[in-house]
Amino acid sequence: MKKTSTRLADGRELVYYDLRDDVVRDAVDPRPLDPISTTSEVRRDPLLGDSVAIASHRQGRTYHPPADACPLCPSRDGRHSEIPDGDYDVVVFENRFPSLADDSGRCEVVCFTSDHDASFADLTEERAALVLEAWTDRTAELAELPHVQQVFCFENRGAEIGVTLGHPHGQIYAYPFTTPRTALMLRSLDDHRAATGRNLFDDVVARERAEAERVVLETGEWVAFVPYAAHWPYEVHLYPTRRVPDLRALDDAARTEFPQVYLELLRRFDRIFGQGEPPTPYISAWHQAPFGDPRRDAFALHLELFTIRRTSGKLKFLAGSESGMSVFINDVPPEAAARRLREVASA
Template sequence: MKKTATRLADGRELLYYDSRDDAVRDAVDRRPLGATVTASEIRRDPLLGDSVAIASHRQERTYLPPADQCPLCPSHDGRLTEIPAADYEVVVFENRFPSLAGDSGRCEVVCFTSDHDASFADLGPGQAALVLDAWTDRTAELAALPAVEQVFCFENRGREIGVTLAHPHGQIYAYPFVTPRTERMLASAAAHAARTGGRNLFDDTVAQEHADGRRIVLDAEHWTAFVPYAAHWPYEVHLYPRRRVPDLLALDAAARTEFPQVYLELLKRFDRIFGPGQPPTPYVSAWHQAPFRHPERTEFALHLELFTIRRSPGKLKFLAGSESGMNVFINDVPPETAARRLREVASE
């Protein structure tokens, strides 16, 4: 992998990731951009104890432009975009409309491919491996920033999820605090260890899913995927490396090599859940990594959570009163049924 760093016209960092060592990336951003102005602020909720990012400047962000005005496509034929080059493999750049900025953290955009009409599932294994390399590199770089406590790599796909740009892309958030969801996982892991004489919660959870077997979706040599026993979403899959590691940086070569095939297969199955003729399945794909300076980080298990808010053709799972008001999820699809369906739609 070759990484080439440059700056956009307003000073934001942009990074090209190429599979070829002889790739040359010398295009210059010629747009007449002014300095990026952000108004990001972290406020602490005194009742719940969690943090909320207030980012009023995001009201002005680009919203569902037509394909010929996409800011994530390469620059060509006189049309200048966020990527100065006429073509690219994988690109990462600082978000022009970040939720977190300055002392409040950092937000980056990851473009998975220059093909506007593709999706992650359309990528070849080599391209998917390059995206994994980019996620890993950014995790390492952002971890070195003094204010950053946790890095979150994720993809939102589909208008139903709230995507504002159709081009295949994801994001990376570098938080200046440990996220509430991760804090809850770490607290559960500590309680489990105290209750069981030091056993690891993540290891035991994966072992229990293997022992039960009904919710296993895909079992590879270095990765295992299952629908969790208490799945929150209609179709939700958790993907774990067989060797527990705290973050992407610690993945060994064997797991990294196998990941593209496993992940691409899961994404393809998601698009087949609801049968032929249905629109692409909207989803969130989220990497959970250990906080960098947490004393129990080695007890955390890197894993990916992939879920959709579609519960059946034409119907979505809305976070209504119980979920939004009390954070108590009600799932209409039994996890065993979801796992069985995800096995049924495996590639031949």
């Protein structure tokens, strides 16, 4: 992998990640951009104890542009985008409309490919491995920022999810706090340790592997399963078989196997609902241990992949119980979801 860092016209950082070592990245962003002005502010909810980012400047962000005006495509034929070069493998850059900025954190965009009409599932294993290297490198870089406590790499796919740019891409949020979901996991981790003397993540994975009914696929380095109490209609959790706190700690064997495993999961998601269906909308989210927490080594890196589509032509909406009280109601039994995801395995 070759890494080349540069700056856009308004001062934001952009990083190219290339498969070939001989690639030269010297294109300059010629756009007359004004310096970025953000209004991002993190406020704490006194009742729930969680944090909310207030970012009014995001009202003006790019919204469903036509393909020939996509800001994530390479700059070509006289049209200048967020990526100055005429082609790229993987690119990461600071978001022009960040939810978090300055002391409130940092938001980055990850472009998986220069092909506007592709998806992550279309990538080669070599290119998927490069994305993993980019996620890992960004986690390492952002961990060095003094105000960052947790790094979250994720992908939203599909208009149903709320995606406003069709180009295949993901995002990275560097939070100045431990997120509420992670805090709940850490609390459960503490409770389980106090009650049993064992690690909660290890016991969860061991249970799923032993019962096997909800396991979707397993290799020497990774295991993917539908969790016992899945919140979403089709939800898969992917764990390395050796517990590590974050992406930086994955060993070479796990990195080598990841592209094959992850691409297979994404391709199965696209086959869940049968031929003729539009691409399955999904969220893919890496859960990494917060920095500086004494329980870091007890936390388990894992990826959660889920869709809001519950059956052909129907979505799972977060209505009264889910949105009002955070109590999920799942219409698809986890065992049935796992069975369907095994049925659509690649031949």
